[in-house]
Amino acid sequence: MTNILDTGVNTSALEVSDVTVRYKSAAVLQGLSLRVRRGEIYALLGGNGAGKSTTINALLGFVPLASGRVRVCGIDVAADVLAARAALAYVPENVALYEHLSALENLEYFLRLAGNGGAPDRAAIEAALTTVGLASEAWPRRLAGYSKGMRQKVAIALALARAVPVLLLDEPTTGLDPQATSEFNRMLQDLRSQGVTVFMVTHDLLGAAEVADRIGFLDAGRIVQELAADGPGRFDVKALYARYAGTRRAA
Numbered sequence: 001m002t003n004i005l006d007t008g009v010n011t012s013a014l015e016v017s018d019v020t021v022r023y024k025s026a027a028v029l030q031g032l033s034l035r036v037r038r039g040e041i042y043a044l045l046g047g048n049g050a051g052k053s054t055t056i057n058a059l060l061g062f063v064p065l066a067s068g069r070v071r072v073c074g075i076d077v078a079a080d081v082l083a084a085r086a087a088l089a090y091v092p093e094n095v096a097l098y099e100h101l102s103a104l105e106n107l108e109y110f111l112r113l114a115g116n117g118g119a120p121d122r123a124a125i126e127a128a129l130t131t132v133g134l135a136s137e138a139w140p141r142r143l144a145g146y147s148k149g150m151r152q153k154v155a156i157a158l159a160l161a162r163a164v165p166v167l168l169l170d171e172p173t174t175g176l177d178p179q180a181t182s183e184f185n186r187m188l189q190d191l192r193s194q195g196v197t198v199f200m201v202t203h204d205l206l207g208a209a210e211v212a213d214r215i216g217f218l219d220a221g222r223i224v225q226e227l228a229a230d231g232p233g234r235f236d237v238k239a240l241y242a243r244y245a246g247t248r249r250a251a
């Protein structure tokens, strides 16, 4: 798969440096710093209100920064938000695609919108749908009959067909059954092996431990802990659970 921004291979995919975001007087991100390497799966965990969605909004350039800097593939988001967004595909928890169109038609339609008006490349569409593991029988069916997991696959296939190097996933496994979750995690591993970077916000500690290279714990707008997968043993889930539970503020 071609990476649209593979110049500057030494730059991080995502770099958040000492970022503060305020809503009115309240600081929601408070000196947040994190770095995601190219081809890495990074899971951001944190309790409700910790600032996870605000972090995604900062990466997309949707919230002004009171201080700090955000870079996407080396591009300063404040300096060139459109170039930064072109390197990102944001997949929200509930994917917004056309229900009355099939997977193939949705991809054709959105690629035409994103492109320069020419016909989208059918082979690239089929390759992307294959990579995400959507069964080919489903490709011509309307999305109205799709499960949540299938819709997510279509949204990710769209990002792949656009050759976007970085995926931002918001709660991707919420509402998926265990089989769909493990299929989803396998797909993320396939994407990683193709050099795609994944940044996901999640409450699914076990899923994150299964698939992520690193897990960051966000509390009150900053990273309070960051752990890396340690080889074949990966994360110590028990210890992780204790730490994760420990970052949640008392209700």
Ligand SMILES: Nc1ncnc2c1ncn2[C@@H]1O[C@H](COP(=O)(O)OP(=O)(O)OP(=O)(O)O)[C@@H](O)[C@H]1O
Pocket: 023, 024, 028, 046, 047, 048, 049, 050, 051, 052, 053, 054, 055
């Ligand atoms: N547009 C806004 N205006 C004012 N306050 C906001 C706004 N958006 C978020 N907040 C506040 O900022 C804080 C962080 O919100 P954010 O949505 O980033 O948290 P989160 O970690 O994604 O939470 P959740 O897990 O519940 O989705 C919360 O206290 C929230 O109420």
